Amino acid sequence: MAEFAAEADTDADAYGLTPDDLRSWAPFTPVEIYWARKHGLTPAVARQWALAGLHVCDAVRAVALSMTTEDTRRWTAAHFAPSDAVEAAEMDVSLDVAIAWREAGFILPDAALLIQDGWTLSEAVAVARVAR
Amino acid sequence: MGELLRRYWHPIAGAAEFSEQDVKPVRIFGEDLALFRDRSGNYGLVDRHCPHRRADMTYGFVEDRGLRCNYHGWLFDHSGRCLHQPFEETRHPEGNFRDKVRINAYPVKEKAGLLWAYLGPDPAPELPDWDRFHARGYKQIAISEIPCNWFQCQENSIDPVHFEWLHDNWSKVLRGEDGPRAPAHRRLGFDEFDYGFIYRRVREDTTEQDELWTTGRVCLWPNCLYVGHFEWRVPIDDENTLSVGWFIDELPGDMPFEQEVIPCWRAPIRDERTGRWITSHVMNQDFVAWVGQGAIADRTQEHLGESDRGVIMIRKRLLDDIEAVAAGRDPMATIRDPGANQRVHLPNIVGRVNRPPAAGGPPRFPFLAGQPADVRAEFEKAWQDCAAAQTRTAASG
Numbered sequence: 001m002a003e004f005a006a007e008a009d010t011d012a013d014a015y016g017l018t019p020d021d022l023r024s025w026a027p028f029t030p031v032e033i034y035w036a037r038k039h040g041l042t043p044a045v046a047r048q049w050a051l052a053g054l055h056v057c058d059a060v061r062a063v064a065l066s067m068t069t070e071d072t073r074r075w076t077a078a079h080f081a082p083s084d085a086v087e088a089a090e091m092d093v094s095l096d097v098a099i100a101w102r103e104a105g106f107i108l109p110d111a112a113l114l115i116q117d118g119w120t121l122s123e124a125v126a127v128a129r130v131a132r
Numbered sequence: 133m134g135e136l137l138r139r140y141w142h143p144i145a146g147a148a149e150f151s152e153q154d155v156k157p158v159r160i161f162g163e164d165l166a167l168f169r170d171r172s173g174n175y176g177l178v179d180r181h182c183p184h185r186r187a188d189m190t191y192g193f194v195e196d197r198g199l200r201c202n203y204h205g206w207l208f209d210h211s212g213r214c215l216h217q218p219f220e221e222t223r224h225p226e227g228n229f230r231d232k233v234r235i236n237a238y239p240v241k242e243k244a245g246l247l248w249a250y251l252g253p254d255p256a257p258e259l260p261d262w263d264r265f266h267a268r269g270y271k272q273i274a275i276s277e278i279p280c281n282w283f284q285c286q287e288n289s290i291d292p293v294h295f296e297w298l299h300d301n302w303s304k305v306l307r308g309e310d311g312p313r314a315p316a317h318r319r320l321g322f323d324e325f326d327y328g329f330i331y332r333r334v335r336e337d338t339t340e341q342d343e344l345w346t347t348g349r350v351c352l353w354p355n356c357l358y359v360g361h362f363e364w365r366v367p368i369d370d371e372n373t374l375s376v377g378w379f380i381d382e383l384p385g386d387m388p389f390e391q392e393v394i395p396c397w398r399a400p401i402r403d404e405r406t407g408r409w410i411t412s413h414v415m416n417q418d419f420v421a422w423v424g425q426g427a428i429a430d431r432t433q434e435h436l437g438e439s440d441r442g443v444i445m446i447r448k449r450l451l452d453d454i455e456a457v458a459a460g461r462d463p464m465a466t467i468r469d470p471g472a473n474q475r476v477h478l479p480n481i482v483g484r485v486n487r488p489p490a491a492g493g494p495p496r497f498p499f500l501a502g503q504p505a506d507v508r509a510e511f512e513k514a515w516q517d518c519a520a521a522q523t524r525t526a527a528s529g
Contacts, residue, residue, distance in 0.1 A: 109444040113451075
């Protein structure tokens with residue numbers, strides 16, 4: 001813990017954070033606090049997204065997309081990672097499409113990149129799935 | 133090749149390599165070049181072939197200013213300007229033919245014992261001044277040529293689970309150990325920051341209070357791993373990568389320590405006795421995995437899983453940044469403000485790999501096979517000198 005404290009202090013100094021900053025942003029790390037502030041997130045908003053399972057950097061993306069925590073709940077209810085909701089929103093992938101790709105063995109971020117690159121699910125399965 | 137990567141400075145050699153030579157051949161981004169230092173101390177990186185009759189400039193010779201082709205004596209400075217054409221100027225002293233000829237040239241800077249080249253359009257961004265470059269410790273540079281594409285090397289920089297298997301468990305097997313497996317990964321996290329991505333992990337033997345989660349490791353954009361030391365993956369061409377490692381060993385005590393020259397050595401990757409890849413050291417093990425993926429890994433044949441979320445993240449970023457550059461924007465981690473480029477901080481776990489020096493003596497070099505004996509001896513001497521000073525200070529205090 002002493003070593004962690006030393007490094008946290010180094011990070012905090014590097015990002016211009018005071019002990020008060022660290023207290024008011026607890027439990028976020030200096031890098032997370034820096035990133036949240038840089039993108040205009042308040043501690044309350046960052047905590048709200050953290051409760052929904054999103055790291056600060058994903059919360060920043062979610063806010064930029066005008067998402068709500070309820071949007072992520074639809075995805076987590078379908079057993080996707082909370083960050084998948086953000087990824088899907090950014091890449092314009094619907095929940096139904098994501099489920100279909102997942103059933104074929106593609107995790108959401110991989111499927112989203114393939115879809116963006118113009119692949120259909122059947123093409124991707126034909127090329128990339130040995131166990132089909 | 134590489135419109136995106138050309139927006140960054142890349143390490144291409146060690147400055148120490150120019151203690152015994154003035155010119156060396158370099159291949160980077162598919163271009164064959166000659167790297168030289170003239171007698172005024174200017175570094176230049178120019179086309180390997182003379183624009184006159186295409187002779188090999190790496191057999192040229194340096195002068196007070198520039199590099200002279202050994203074929204007909206044309207002289208070029210580090211900016212590519214032709215300074216002298218001996219016979220042309222004898223026959224036409226009034227002529228200005230030399231002003232009509234240039235050799236393609238790229239800027240070179242020296243920092244932290246490395247020579248850095250910028251092969252992109254003007255204006256060049258700042259050459260990052262990472263805070264770690266200024267840390268106290270014994271520094272060394274090791275360079276290897278890896279026969280595969282750079283990006284599969286970089287994907288390794290954001291792949292936490294590989295460490296458990298490729299390094300921890302495989303090393304046990306290689307040592308003939310039959311004991312329990314290394315602590316398994318339980319949770320991963322990936323975050324973006326100004327200079328790349330941070331990956332975090334929780335293993336069976338750690339919690340979210342551990343630095344492995346709270347601080348994490350840095351996938352430094354676009355082609356480096358930072359874990360207290362740096363590992364750059366610089367494209368030689370599509371199917372070969374220059375692995376440039378910059379290492380620092382912390383030294384006992386706080387006696388001032390200045391290193392006049394940062395040694396640079398070439399690390400072998402193949403075992404000459406067996407013809408197989410060397411497997412004994414951490415980075416050599418990485419090389420085995422990367423080269424094993426093929427000269428250019430065929431991503432259509434992969435089956436990506438939960439452990440690959442970081443890999444997918446940087447693939448997406450790579451594609452986004454290619455688009456950004458095509459649209460005329462700066463890609464991620466480009467530093468333009470000189471004022472912001474002072475000892476730029478990178479998160480670093482201080483309590484693990486870079487643990488304070490132990491009392492038992494200088495640690496062995498774990499990263500690459502082939503460390504020269506003179507480099508090892510120099511480090512040991514520095515370590516012992518600092519340890520002795522620390523002992524004296526403690527005794528007098």
